[in-house]
Amino acid sequence: MPQDPVIVVGDRFEEFLTNRGTIPASTLIKELESGTVEPGTVIIVGQGLSLAQRDALESLVEQKAPEIRFAGGVMPRPAGRDLTHKHHLKNAMITPPTRVDDTRFVAELVIDEHNEILEDHLTGQHIPGVALTEAARQTWTAVTEKFLLDDPQTRTRFVLGWIRSTYHRFVFPLPATVEYTLLRRESAKVQETFECLVSIRQNDTVAAEIEAQYLVIPEKFSAKQEAMAARATVTALLSQQATDPALVH
Amino acid sequence: MLNDIRATVTSQIRDLLAESVGEDQVPEITGEARLHELGLTSLLLARLIISLEMELGSDPFTEGDAVISDVRTVDDLVAVYERALSEPQLS
Numbered sequence: 001m002p003q004d005p006v007i008v009v010g011d012r013f014e015e016f017l018t019n020r021g022t023i024p025a026s027t028l029i030k031e032l033e034s035g036t037v038e039p040g041t042v043i044i045v046g047q048g049l050s051l052a053q054r055d056a057l058e059s060l061v062e063q064k065a066p067e068i069r070f071a072g073g074v075m076p077r078p079a080g081r082d083l084t085h086k087h088h089l090k091n092a093m094i095t096p097p098t099r100v101d102d103t104r105f106v107a108e109l110v111i112d113e114h115n116e117i118l119e120d121h122l123t124g125q126h127i128p129g130v131a132l133t134e135a136a137r138q139t140w141t142a143v144t145e146k147f148l149l150d151d152p153q154t155r156t157r158f159v160l161g162w163i164r165s166t167y168h169r170f171v172f173p174l175p176a177t178v179e180y181t182l183l184r185r186e187s188a189k190v191q192e193t194f195e196c197l198v199s200i201r202q203n204d205t206v207a208a209e210i211e212a213q214y215l216v217i218p219e220k221f222s223a224k225q226e227a228m229a230a231r232a233t234v235t236a237l238l239s240q241q242a243t244d245p246a247l248v249h
Numbered sequence: 250m251l252n253d254i255r256a257t258v259t260s261q262i263r264d265l266l267a268e269s270v271g272e273d274q275v276p277e278i279t280g281e282a283r284l285h286e287l288g289l290t291s292l293l294l295a296r297l298i299i300s301l302e303m304e305l306g307s308d309p310f311t312e313g314d315a316v317i318s319d320v321r322t323v324d325d326l327v328a329v330y331e332r333a334l335s336e337p338q339l340s
Contacts, residue, residue: 190296225292
């Protein structure tokens, strides 16, 4: 007998979990373990689950399949460091992107309970805008690494040129997609310049748009450029301070 | 030796600019020419310094005290390398 679907959300979204139809991840795990989840239940995976909770839910649902299943069939998993450039998996915010066509790519939003941005800033029920901006950064990085680099063997650095973010509506800790559209690409000897539009969609509606220009530069050139600039800046500051000891920065 | 340094620096700049704008579009590279006006961005300068290290065996901007913001012209850049390569090598 079909049951009402349930939306599982990380426990930290306390205020959001007052909405009917949602359930904290820890509660759902206990109910699956005790066998009190009705057969026919479809679980919609929202945001804020830890990696351990994803593992537990995946295992429990597999044991109870096909009576209990995930909407979409699978538990979304974060992309690895090679794609997002985040050292800790808890800070990855997207699934590995897939290709729609030559200029469009899409990933799912996957926010961990212990995500670095959420750990120190969570007001209200929605996902903070700055977290969405970071999700966009991870998306253009992952798309470029996976699909757009001509020579994936060369070690590179990604350097931000400019960024513009527009937030149209709240994004809640529910499923969402992050779509990348390549707007412009220019190759030069020491860098490739990309311009993109990243759209965050929830319930088939665009909630946020982030436009950005970023450069992909061979690491040895970027590191040298940065080192020379750092030395120049330090020298200038020390010189300024020597000239005017009363200077306050 | 000093003539070699100037010739190497000028040649490397010319090669770098030729890659970007084409051999026949490279401007005249005089000693007074300002690096920025020649088209050398900070990233191209980084690449130039790396190439010069391979050619001359020295990177005054890492091993020495040279600061890139003090280098405005081709002459400035040549002088940095002349100083670096004329200093006694420590054993």
